[in-house]
Structure formats: structure tokens, C-alpha cells
Amino acid sequence: MERKPTRAVRIGKVQVGAGAPIVVQSMCATKTTDIDATVAQVHQLDKAGAGVVRIAVDNPKEAAALKEIRAQTTATLSVDLQENYKMAELVAPYVDKIRYNPGHLHHIEKSKTIQQKVAWIVDIARVHDVALRIGVNCGSVAPAFLDKYPGDQMEALIQSTLYHCQLMEDLGYDRFVVSMKDSDPDKVIEANARFAKVRPDVPIHLGVTEAGLPPDGIIKSRLAFEKLLADGIGDTLRVSLTLPNDKKHEEVTAGFQIIEDVEAGRFVSVPNFGKGMNIISCPSCSRVENEKFVELAQQVKEMTTYAKDHKITIAVMGCRVNGPGETDDADLGLWCGPTTVNLKKKSVKVGNFGYDVVLGRLRKELDALIAERA
Numbered sequence: 001m002e003r004k005p006t007r008a009v010r011i012g013k014v015q016v017g018a019g020a021p022i023v024v025q026s027m028c029a030t031k032t033t034d035i036d037a038t039v040a041q042v043h044q045l046d047k048a049g050a051g052v053v054r055i056a057v058d059n060p061k062e063a064a065a066l067k068e069i070r071a072q073t074t075a076t077l078s079v080d081l082q083e084n085y086k087m088a089e090l091v092a093p094y095v096d097k098i099r100y101n102p103g104h105l106h107h108i109e110k111s112k113t114i115q116q117k118v119a120w121i122v123d124i125a126r127v128h129d130v131a132l133r134i135g136v137n138c139g140s141v142a143p144a145f146l147d148k149y150p151g152d153q154m155e156a157l158i159q160s161t162l163y164h165c166q167l168m169e170d171l172g173y174d175r176f177v178v179s180m181k182d183s184d185p186d187k188v189i190e191a192n193a194r195f196a197k198v199r200p201d202v203p204i205h206l207g208v209t210e211a212g213l214p215p216d217g218i219i220k221s222r223l224a225f226e227k228l229l230a231d232g233i234g235d236t237l238r239v240s241l242t243l244p245n246d247k248k249h250e251e252v253t254a255g256f257q258i259i260e261d262v263e264a265g266r267f268v269s270v271p272n273f274g275k276g277m278n279i280i281s282c283p284s285c286s287r288v289e290n291e292k293f294v295e296l297a298q299q300v301k302e303m304t305t306y307a308k309d310h311k312i313t314i315a316v317m318g319c320r321v322n323g324p325g326e327t328d329d330a331d332l333g334l335w336c337g338p339t340t341v342n343l344k345k346k347s348v349k350v351g352n353f354g355y356d357v358v359l360g361r362l363r364k365e366l367d368a369l370i371a372e373r374a
């Protein structure tokens with residue numbers, strides 16, 4: 001594979017970019033406060049070959065757990081910041097990389113500018129010798145960019161990413177990578193290819209969000225990664241799969257398999273893939289609100305087999321952090337709460353239903369949608 005000549009970015013003991021081997025990443029799905037389980041999963045992923053292991057940390061209690069986890073492993077660790085970017089201060093001493101989402105920076109401290117917030121994150125990164133990832137998702141592009149490019153989410157996503165690269169560079173900081181993710185492989189290809197044309201020097205982390213259960217989730221990621229890697233784009237990647245905790249390492253093996261196949265010139269051909277029912281589901285993480293989530297995703301897949309030829313997207317998400325936003329574009333969406341599941345039709349809420357009845361209610365909505373379109 002002829003790779004784009006990106007610059008080198010050090011993440012702990014791992015080098016990304018500048019021709020270094022492509023780094024395969026993964027993320028823990030255990031409760032972060034369950035230190036033993038999380039350390040065990042870090043080891044499970046590290047042993048499978050994950051170059052960087054991400055952990056969800058959203059509050060001081062989880063940051064305290066992270067400190068303990070750090071003390072028990074030498075794996076390269078990263079954390080993603082959600083709506084409270086100030087968590088950077090609490091996690092930075094214990095990780096090698098922090099990912100922030102430019103689409104989440106406006107949520108708190110509204111009197112501060114985006115430039116001030118990024119400058120603060122960069123200061124923290126410098127002090128603690130931490131690399132950064134600018135992680136943009138189609139489902140959560142910064143409102144300012146959506147307003148600037150009305151009706152063109154792709155342009156908004158790319159411009160937001162370019163803007164944050166510039167902000168960092170204006171601060172004299174270039175120890176960062178970027179990611180532009182969506183659940184649609186074609187959009188992932190377009191976003192990354194267009195970005196790489198403008199900034200071939202910036203290392204890129206590849207990912208298809210909410211790819212879902214294997215084997216479809218692997219195929220979706222593969223469709224995007226094959227095209228991009230073959231064009232020399234991508235220095236690090238993650239295959240996000242909805243898997244039970246004891247199989248989480250399969251994300252890593254799937255990632256290596258794709259790289260190996262592209263290197264050997266083996267490409268998949270799935271002529272009708274994506275033409276019918278599309279189930280997207282998140283890979284789950286510490287934030288998952290009910291352990292029944294993975295089982296629910298599996299049940300949705302099985303229940304909807306009867307409608308497999310209909311071009312309908314159903315999203316199944318594990319929590320309230322990304323659930324409400326990331327289900328907006330799906331025809332039908334489910335996102336999990338602690339005791340009930342929220343059912344949506346596009347961005348409109350249908351209601352909250354118990355885990356034991358939500359499948360029947362989803363079936364009713366699906367039948368109605370099929371009848372509407374007939």
C-alpha cells in the first residue's frame with residue numbers, strides 16, 4: 001500500500017503516521033468504575049494487538065477509576081471527551097491521547113469562544129504529554145458549521161475538521177490526528193478522501209460509526225477502509241462492532257484482517273449490500289445504560305429479517321449520550337435508558353417502552369412504515 005506522506009504523531013509509545021504500520025484501535029465496553037473488569041478488557045484488547053485502547057470517562061468517579069486502571073497496565077490508553085470538555089484536566093495525567101468532538105464544545109461555558117476552549121485543551125495536552133484527536137461525527141457536527149453550510153452536512157463536517165486543524169496549528173501544536181465518521185461507508189469514504197486532498201499531511205483515524213453486529217458491521221467497515229487504504233488514506237483505524245464483552249477483541253482481529261487483505265489485494269464484493277434493511281448499532285461502551293443492549297440489537301436484527309428487502313434504516317443505540325442525536329437520521333431508532341427503551345421515528349419520539357415490549361412496538365412501527373411506502 002502506498003501511503004500518503006502524513007506527519008508523525010506520537011501517542012505514548014506508539015507512532016502514528018509518517019509510514020508507521022497502521023495502528024488498530026479498540027475501546028472498552030466495561031463499566032469504567034469496575035476497575036478489575038476494565039483492566040481485564042484492556043489486557044484482552046492489548047493482547048489482540050490493539051495499539052491504543054480507549055476508555056469512556058465522563059465524571060470524577062470514573063477519572064479516579066482511570067487512575068487505578070493506568071497503574072495496572074502499560075497499554076497505550078485514550079479517552080474521549082463528550083459534552084463536558086473540562087474532563088480533559090482530570091484524565092490527561094493517566095492517558096496518552098484525548099479525543100474531543102468539535103460538535104460538543106458549545107454545550108458548556110457558553111460565554112467562552114471555541115478558540116479559548118481549544119487553547120485550554122491544547123495547554124492540558126502539552127502539560128501532560130498527550131496527543132489529541134479531533135473526532136468529528138456526521139451525527140454531531142458543530143451547529144455553527146451546519147448553519148454556515150445549510151443542507152450540506154458533508155461540507156460542514158469537512159470544514160469543521162479543517163478549522164480545528166488550523167486552530168491547533170495557530171497555537172503551534174501539531175501533535176494531533178483527525179477522524180471523520182459516519183455510519184454510512186460511502187460518506188466515510190467521501191469525507192476522508194476530500195479532507196486528505198486538502199490536508200494530506202494530517203494523520204487520519206478511520207472508522208465507521210455504529211457499524212453494528214458482525215458480519216454486517218465488518219462488511220460496512222471493510223467497504224470504507226478498503227477504498228481509503230488502497231488510496232493511501234488512513235494511519236490508524238477501528239472496526240466498531242456490537243459485541244458481547246468476552247468477544248470485544250474481535251474488533252481488533254477484524255481490523256488486522258482488513259489491513260492484511262488490502263495489502264494482499266484481496267477486496268470484497270457484496271453486490272446487494274446496503275440495498276435493503278440496514279441495522280446500525282453502536283459498539284457499546286461504559287456508558288451503556290442497560291446490559292440488555294447487545295441482546296436487543298441482536299433481537300432487532302432477527303425480528304426484522306422478514307423485511308430484509310425494504311430499504312429501511314433502524315438504529316439501536318446504547319445510551320443517552322449519543323442515542324438521541326445519532327438516531328435522528330434513521331427511519332426508526334431505539335436508544336436505551338436504564339429501564340426503558342426510547343423509540344423514535346426519524347427525529348420524532350414515539351414513546352418509552354419496557355425492554356420486554358419494545359420489540360413488539362418496533363414491529364408495529366415497521367409494518368406501518370412498509371405500508372406507508374407501498
Ligand code: SF4
Binds near residue numbers: 283284285286318322
Ligand atoms: S451510543 Fe452510548 S453506549 Fe453506545 S458507544 Fe456511544 S456512548 Fe457508548
